[in-house]
Amino acid sequence: MNLFGDALAWIFDPTHWAAGPDISGHLLEHLGVSGLCVLIAVAIALPLGVAIGHTGRGRGAAILISNIARALPTLGLLSILILLYGIGLLPIVVVLVILAIPPMLAGAYAGIESVDRQTIDAARALGMTEWQIIARVEIPLALPLLIGGLRATALQVIATLAIASAFAFGGLGIYLINGLAQHDFVQLLAGAVLITVLALVVDGVLAAAQRVVVPRGVALGRSDRNGPPQRARATRPRALQEGMQS
């Protein structure tokens, strides 16, 4: 356990935060590249997933893609694409986006699909257009699953980026790779702690966002595990429903 103390001391050693490629630099690099990849993945997968969930078409293909993606070893994909494109940021971003799309896609279509059909029919009967149904009914009700998908996506990207350090990328994984190469177990452990803390913090922030952003009606429904979650909301008067949607 003493090794953990040494690792913490290593992390809080001011010289490791000073000039040059320091912890803050690697942390920012890790966060920046992760954020970019998550954004690209969301931009591709969210509209696609919402379309699949809304129309019910292409579901089989989406399941197939996410099952294959789960089986693909990230290390192998990274090494093949880096050998193809050469060392640099591009192959890493391509791999991360490929791996980040399936969880986001799954979250998006599962979220839209989980919306009670009766609620959607009711919205249609009220005269809402398809776009209004998507924007005002399906997406707000799907938010818990949508953000769940975003959490899975962000974790996948942060973890895979740590592996990318083995292929000449900076980021927080660099301490693991250097620690292993130099048999410096304190640095190795410090790197593992830094990556773990980053993943837990990002996940915690998104979990908090999940709670804040979710419409109150959905949050109420979720606490009742026995009944269908959306029904409580659909039977309320329209004015009340809109008031709850902030």
Added chain:
Amino acid sequence: MNWVWIGSNLGLIGGRILEHLALTAPPIVIGLVLSIPLGYAASRSKVARSILLSVGGILYTIPSIALLVLVPVVLGLAILNPLNLVAALTIYAVAIMVRSAADAFESLPKDVLASATAIGFSRWQRFFVVELPLAIPVLLAGIRVVSVSTVSIASVGALTGIDQLGSFFTDAFYRYFPTEAIVGMVSVLLIAAAYDLILSRTGRALTPWNRRAAAPSPQMYEADKVASL
């Protein structure tokens, strides 16, 4: 593709496939066995459920390479010991399977359980004769997800020096030799497909009453997991 290299290295490829099998089969089996009592406890008590599922969620959040470095420190093993990889993969397997097992036991029809008690089954009899067999389809969906991701995550062990198929990926990079990476990739996918086939066949054989109905796909479980992660 350099077929000559493949031809002259069949021994190495076969050896690493065997190592990969030896490192991934125990975590899948142990994960299943451990998750059944844990999942049952979680399905029985709200307190146990929230503790087990949140611990599982936190463990699952730890990136694989970090876990591979943390495990030897906690267990006091040498960093090159292959048991580290087995332990890390088992942690992931249990973290995923506990939720799946809890869902499996919670989804059992209550009237069936009441009937079992009514005709005089003891608690243990009811568990082994009624609850466990009925939970198989959902447990199977969970363990299929676990087996596929275990086979793929195991390759990360190459970075901490644990030899298996993942070593082909790092070797390919250091030697600038794509053939090795492709051999590794194809082997990993074949192992994942083989495990999946074995599991789904076993599941079918164990649930003869369920054969005509469609078995729940792993995806159904995934949607669930994302929901309450």
